[in-house]
Amino acid sequence: MGRLWLHRRSLVPGLLDRRLPRAEESFAYFRSQGYEVHLRSSGGRLVVLDEGVLNVAIAYSGERLPSVEQGFQTMADVLGGAIRSLGLEPLVGEVEGSICAGRYDLSIGGRKVAGLSQRRRRDFALIHAFLLVEGDGRQREALAAAFYHLAWGPEEERIRLGSMAALAELRGGITMAAAARSLADVLRFL
Numbered sequence: 070m071g072r073l074w075l076h077r078r079s080l081v082p083g084l085l086d087r088r089l090p091r092a093e094e095s096f097a098y099f100r101s102q103g104y105e106v107h108l109r110s111s112g113g114r115l116v117v118l119d120e121g122v123l124n125v126a127i128a129y130s131g132e133r134l135p136s137v138e139q140g141f142q143t144m145a146d147v148l149g150g151a152i153r154s155l156g157l158e159p160l161v162g163e164v165e166g167s168i169c170a171g172r173y174d175l176s177i178g179g180r181k182v183a184g185l186s187q188r189r190r191r192d193f194a195l196i197h198a199f200l201l202v203e204g205d206g207r208q209r210e211a212l213a214a215a216f217y218h219l220a221w222g223p224e225e226e227r228i229r230l231g232s233m234a235a236l237a238e239l240r241g242g243i244t245m246a247a248a249a250r251s252l253a254d255v256l257r258f259l
């Protein structure tokens with residue numbers, strides 16, 4: 070079963086981010102600036118979400134769950150199929166310095182366009198992804214860098230500016246509606 074959705078201006082810190090020395094102060098600051106802060110129980114690091122980011126999840130339950138690798142590969146295949154149908158060719162592999170970097174990042178021209186994470190229990194697996202469709206990748210990077218500057222300190226700069234882009238930045242004419250249709254079409258075959 071797959072699901073698509075959007076968030077408004079939100080920071081979604083991962084489990085590791087909650088342990089940063091000034092995490093609570095950073096959460097309070099961003100809430101005061103009009104951002105929602107949602108702590109997530111999957112993945113490792115902060116994700117920046119807004120109306121230009123399409124979220125997708127695939128849920129599995131029962132005794133026959135995919136392995137961790139199979140779950141990631143399935144989501145990478147779903148995202149890759151949708152992105153290719155929009156006229157772009159993604160690569161799978163970590164984009165160092167990007168927001169929430171991981172082995173199953175999807176990138177185009179060295180710039181991350183999607184990230185994946187999982188939440189698993191004995192009889193349940195939820196594979197999540199975010200797909201940057203519209204908006205400005207550098208603005209999202211700057212927001213994440215500001216979060217880490219406040220929560221961790223300037224000596225621990227984690228975000229490399231220019232490491233991320235939205236699909237619409239890479240190829241004009243791509244819209245949220247087109248990306249959602251492409252993802253929905255691919256998800257139908259799961």
